[in-house]
Amino acid sequence: MQANWHAMPPAAVLQQTQSNTSGLTSVEAEQRFHEQGPNTLPAIKTEPAWKRFIRQFHNVLIYVLLAATGVTLLLQHYVDAVVIFAVVVINAIIGYYQEGKAESALAGLRHMLAPTALVVRDGKRQQLPAEQLVVGDIVILEAGARVPADLRLLETFSLQVQEAVLTGESHAVTKQTEDLAEQTALGSRSNMAYLGTWVTTGHAQGVVVATGSSTEFGRIGVMLTEVSKLTTPLVEQTARFSKWLTFLILFFAGALLAYASWLQLKPFAELFMIMVSIAVAAIPEGLPAVMTITLAVGVQAMARRHAIVRHLPSIETLGAVSVICTDKTGTLTRNEMMVAALSLSDAQFNITGDGYAPNGEVINATVDTALVSDEARLRDIGRIALLCNDAQLHESADGWQVVGDPMEGALLAFAAKLGISVEHDRRQWHRHDEIPFDAETRYMATLDHDHQGHAFVSVKGAPEQILTMCSWQYAVGRQVTELNRDYWLAEAKRLAAQGLRVLALAQRQMADTDVVLEQSELSKDLVLVGLVGLIDPPRAETIAAIQQCRQAGIGVKMITGDHPGTATAIAHQVGIENADKVLTGSELDNLSDEQFNDTVKEVHVFARTSPAHKLRLVQALQAQQQVVAMTGDGVNDAPALKRADVGIVMGIRGSEATKQAADVVLTDDNFASIVAAVQQGRTVYDNLKKVISWDIPTSVGESMAIILALLLGLALPITPVQLLWVNLVTAITLGLTLAFEPTEPNSMKRPPRHRSEPLLRGALVWHVVFVSILFVIALYGVFQYALNQGQSLEVARSMALNTAVVLEIFHLFFIRNIYGASLTWRALRGTRPLWTAVILIVMAQALATYVQPLQQLFGIAALDWHEVLLVLLIGVALLVTVEFEKQLRIRFFNWRL
DSSP: OOOOGGGSOHHHHHHHTTOOTTOBOHHHHHHHHHHHOOSSOOOOOOOOHHHHHHHTTOOHHHHHHHHHHHHHHHTTOHHHHHHHHHHHHHHHHHHHHHOOOHHHHHHHHHHTSOSEEEEEETTEEEEEEGGGOOTTOEEEEOTTOBOOSEEEEEEEEEEEEEOHHHHOOSSOEEOOOSOOOTTOOGGGOTTEEOTTOEEEEEEEEEEEEEOGGGSHHHHHHHHHHHOOOOOOHHHHHHHHHHHHHHHHHHHHHHHHHHHHHHHTOSOHHHHHHHHHHHHHHHSOTHHHHHHHHHHHHHHHHHHHTTEEESSTTHHHHHHTOOEEEEOSTTTTBOSOOEEEEEEOSSOEEEEOOOTTOSOOOEEEOOSOTTSOOOHHHHHHHHHHHHHSOOOEEEEETTEEEEESOHHHHHHHHHHHHTTOOHHHHHHHOEEEEEEOOOTTTOEEEEEEEOTTSOEEEEEEEOHHHHHHHEEEEEOGGGOEEEOOHHHHHHHHHHHHHTTOEEEEEEEEEEOTTOOOOOGGGGSSOEEEEEEEEEEOOBOHHHHHHHHHHHHTTOEEEEEOSSOHHHHHHHHHHHTOTTTTOEEEHHHHHTSOHHHHHHHHHHOOEEESOOHHHHHHHHHHHHHTTOOEEEEEOSGGGHHHHHHSSEEEEETTTOOHHHHHHOSEEESSOOHHHHHHHHHHHHHHHHHHHHHHHHHHHHHHHHHHHHHHHHHHTOOOSSOHHHHHHHHHHHTTHHHHHGGGOOOOTTGGGSOOOOTTOOSSOHHHHHHHHHHHHHHHHHHHHHHHHHHHTTOOHHHHHHHHHHHHHHHHHHHHHHHTTTTSSSOOHHHHHOOHHHHHHHHHHHHHHHHHHHSHHHHHHHTOOOOOHHHHHHHHHHHHHHHHHHHHHHHHHHHHHOOOO
């Protein structure tokens, strides 16, 4: 049953739901339960665990590696076969456990539903399981209770509901029963209470208008089941890369086998085994493992920067992010209220400070310096902020914390900034009576006495309400003058336009004998002291982080459920582009798809948005080939988080359902940590490119040396078994060191790469060809040199084998600096993991060269120091050559890897 319940008066709602204030009868409820079903979210079909695991092997490169494992076993290369197979299995296990599942997100949603509900049935109050609720049930809400279904409120008594989990509104919303306009946004429907939100104060009675999947909360659950998760750029690129690489290796191996067989260069069985060995050697079997380890290293680095990664490829995707869609409250802001402005009858002030800390300045911002404030009025307004207040502040290891209402905590900190001693004055003044805040009266008042016979009524509340209760105002010298209503209304409007939540503070002196406070006494003759503007201030580090995003070519869009004025003010303060142009959810609803897509390009601030709006915004950006990171904390964010390329949830405020739908969890709820994660993502991608740039040329170059010898009918400089040995000792170890490379200095000054950018671009293909040629020349050169010197075939191959290893090491030093303008000491100095790997490989190669059983196994012989020196000089020559080529390529063609 769908209707604009918020636009209907209570009587019409009861008529539409065929209910009444006495509730349904048990018979009616049972009949409706059979028709409507239980008040639960729909179950999702789960995939068996074994299928999820098998699916991890569905990759062309993995198929070839599995086939290679079988062939290497036939060739009796058992160690290599075990290594290849272990890589495959490890990747499958990691993929299985790192996958985020939609059913987990729905399970999180289910945990947030109310287990029981207090309802009126058969004219009596009953406690029932919430899943038994039906449309038309009369539900009673009390403080601390979670709302069990979508309700149209019939009666409210000082009711406030925390709806942040659904709307993103940072503070509890005051509820009432009057009907509203049909176009009222979800976050402004003050006569509704929604499933999954919870009551902070007061109590109420409402009629159930939606249950289960029909609720606003339930629709999010349905969206989660329908939203498809896009594959990450890394997964797409790796899949394309794997297909092409596999095709090329198998094609050339097959063509070479056919050609060599036609020429009868060797017996077919021997040729077949050589081709299989070359194919296995050419396949970078260490690449998947090194890529996985590179991502895992990124996970650890991000954890140190307050970002926990749930989905491994999301690390690299962060590096490709071109747009960050961020929530406001607690992400860009501190999620702490603070008094930022004060208006007196003749002066305006700006208040500085940090959160709830009682330290800051009160700066006179009045244009007309002839009009000044005086200490007496400031002390009066500080005393009102202190006495008409139930909160407490205390300092902890994490800073100043508030116990009670955040707004009242901000007023306490403000009083301290005005020179009031909070502890001393609270002991000095004694509260005799109070009128608590009520949604209908919209104010709070206290009657306080001190020990010197003074008594005051202190009042705070909505300016529109307090102005009706005031006849006077304070001027300079605490002179009482007639209230200038137009001035105060204009000031309230000015402060609200800055995104501030405005409160009016007033007082009246009472007789010392007055100990009872009546509402009738406050209807007039109060003295208005001033207006205060409160705001959830931006985090200090957010401004710098957004500026860093601009330098990196990353757009930032604020998408919030908050008021447009507040969103505009914060957007201005943190430096979001085009902050004056704000669109609300209702305005977005009136746009066609074409207009919507055009608007998304220009507008960067969206307010009063619903879950559907956020999802639509993400989809529109992705349709423009943007890589989108979406942040959030409430259930209302879960569908958009799941759809986004990278879903980032706030770890402190985030709901369990939202965390399950997200890829990254921030442990400090800080936008600056998102930017740090993006930087780390770029570092991971840079290092992955380094791994590929190192691995492919070396594998191809070494394989080509064998192929060329075979075609020319020459002796092989490196045998297949020697080539497999090189792969075994260097493929994972040396490549792995690149996973620990530090962040490039200019990483956040480059624009984000395009979503469809391939792993192998033109410059990298050229590098593969160029380095492969150098490898072939070097291996053949040293091999022929040894033979020409009268050395045995074993010594010649030993020199070629050691040259291959040395070339890989020196090539690695070059690759470390592929993004740098020139070779620097930083690149040559290396990292601890690099030198550890080099030392281990040199030791392994020394054992193979000088230990007799290994010499016999690989068909090589020991080298003297002259031959070792020559091998090292060849490595230096390679480094100088590729560095010289890089300088020419960049200087004359601006062609970078």
